[in-house]
Amino acid sequence: MSGGAVVLAATLLGVLPAVATPPGTGAGATLDEGSATPADHTVTPAVSPLVQSGPRNIIKRVQDTYVSNTDARDHSTGSVLHIGSPDNGTTRYRSLVQFDVARLKGATIKSAALRLHNSSTGSCAGWWMYAEPVAAAWNEKTVTWANRTAVVPGYQASANFGVGNTGCPDETRPFDPASSNGIKRIDVTATVRAWTKTTDALPNHGFQLSAGELDSKAYKRFCSMNPSASVYACDTAYNTPTLEVEFDATSPVVSAGNSKPVANGGYPADVPAIEFFRSGKVGDGPYQRWVPDAYHSVADPAGKLFPTRGWGGGTDHRLRPAGDYGQAAGDAVMVVADGNSGFVGVIPYPSLSGYKWAYNVGDADVSNVHGAELLPGGNVAVALSRTGTVAVYARSTGDPTSPAPGPAKPLSSKPLEAAHEVLYDPSSKSLWAVGGHALVRYPYDLATGTLGDAESFALPRQISQGKPAPAWGHDLEPVYGDPDRLWVAANAGIVQFSKSGRPGCYKGSERWPLADQMSGDMTSRWCTDYQAEKELNVQPLVKSVGNDPVSGQRLTTCADGCEGSNTTPSYTTSWLRFVTTGGDTKVTRWWDQSQHYRARWMVPGYQ
Structure with a gap:
């Protein structure tokens, strides 16, 4: 660290922000003028806000469930969500998740990700899954495969991964769950920006999660919003479906x-x-x-x-x-x-x-x-x-x-x-x-x-x-x-x-x-x-x-x-x-x- 300079930054959503030097700083200047000899240094910026949905945060988890073509039962209290097909198209699954983002109305959304914990997969080679905004209201206790609503076109987000098979086991880390190889993210920035616009906002009815339903290689299972000690990996609250949003990047974080x-x-x-x-x-x-x-x-x-x-x-x-x-x-x-x-x-x-x-x-x-x-x-x-x-x-x-x-x-x-x-x-x-x-x-x-x-x-x-x-x-x-x-x-x-x-x-x-x-x-x-x-x-x-x-x-x-x-x-x-x-x-x-x-x-x- 020559000259006492320190160049550091925080990782937000896996992206390393550039180190910004504000006007009047850097070589030959300091933020606080008055030193006898101005220092030559690089300034480390404060991090910008990143909120994760949770019971004490401004983004709230609202509801989640899955629907199947083989039954019309209420799955809202279960600890897992399913998408795709585990049996080559005989049984088909889609999942629905919803978050309240009302308090982000008017915020400048830098990035948004839907974080999921994948604990079972049909293929270790990975396969595509999709997250799309739902077009109409639904209720986790009454929605079924037959009455599920359509999705809004033009906002489809996708990701390719697969973890949780015998050849690619999920390795949980109870003291640092964020580093588990089962944690996966889907970029949903476009949808969250549309939900939080001050005018002509897209109505927020949550996301539909889906994958290929003709064979089992795209099948995936995730932890739901209902942690359970009896379900592998889903006993950790961090593994619940979570919406992560980095916003108002010009407003550094203050904590107390x-x-x-x-x-x-x-x-x-x-x-x-x-x-x-x-x-x-x-x-x-x-x-x-x-x-x-x-x-x-x-x-x-x-x-x-x-x-x-x-x-x-x-x-x-x-x-x-x-x-x-x-x-x-x-x-x-x-x-x-x-x-x-x-x-x-x-x-x-x-x-x-x-x-x-x-x-x-x-x-x-x-x-x-x-x-x-x-x-x-x-x-x-x-x-x-x-x-x-x-x-x-x-x-x-x-x-x-x-x-x-x-x-x-x-x-x-x-x-x-x-x-x-x-x-x-x-x-x-x-x-x-x-x-x-x-x-x-x-x-x-x-x-x-x-x-x-x-x-x-x-x-x-x-x-x-x-x-x-x-x-x-x-x-x-x-x-x-x-x-x-x-x-x-x-x-x-x-x-x-x-x-x-x-x-x-x-x-x-x-x-x-x-x-x-x-x-x-x-x-x-x-x-x-x-x-x-x-x-x-x-x-x-x-x-x-x-x-x-x-x-x-x-x-x-x-x-x-x-x-x-x-x-x-x-x-x-x-x-x-x-x-x-x-x-x-x-x-x-x-x-x-x-x-x-x-x-x-x-x-x-x-x-």
């Missing part, structure tokens, strides 16, 4: 953990969740939610991941390049830490199903994990605020496929009072961490997974009740667009840190850091020369901060009613605060009872 159980009226039960929003439409509500439950293939039969306390909504989460956990270049994972339960996980993204690594580091009374980071090679670093510790756990410790998990104790640990966040820096092979009094840098040994002696930088003190007091650091993020800078959020406010120590980057501040609390080389480390510092750094008790690498827009959260309304618990907020580099500010929320701690731009890059 919500510790308030959200009334949903269906499965899964009302529980806290990590919520995903379109950055420009937070008020519309989340388009997708994630919970570490059986529905998302996070199984815990032995009670090791949640031994004492339940999931609390996620204290920390961020997107990272998958590295050794990925199947291909561009794969991404979401690293999650939950202070209430002690759960820490590395979750495939954007599938959000299964896990690559998961371990419980101790609940709120034991460790109170506040931050997590993925390290090269698959080890995981955590910040434990209860014990004041930064620790590194081995990849083998949380590997769900390992027959002999690694030791429960960490590979390495270092004391740091009120440790709240960790951040890996590939340019210096270091782990940064922020605590109550200091920002520290630990050299990281890639071979042994151990942390070296800390280089410590005292946080500028704040003035509280007329006296100097600790700043109490809470968050640590890269300044996307300038690999020399880090964002630091604290009880005192927001500041940038220069890793190289750039003279003159401190230009004063109206609230923090104050000039009379700066000494020595602090003025070349703690920087206030970034754009719109006056408009961004206006609040105390800041719990998170970060910037969108494309637009430069910043996102922050604070606590204790700092936006004018109190929430319970007091360290959370219902508001997300956006500030442009020009100083324009928008404070928005989707629900007045939300309890957000940290909010993130979903960017798969370390710096």
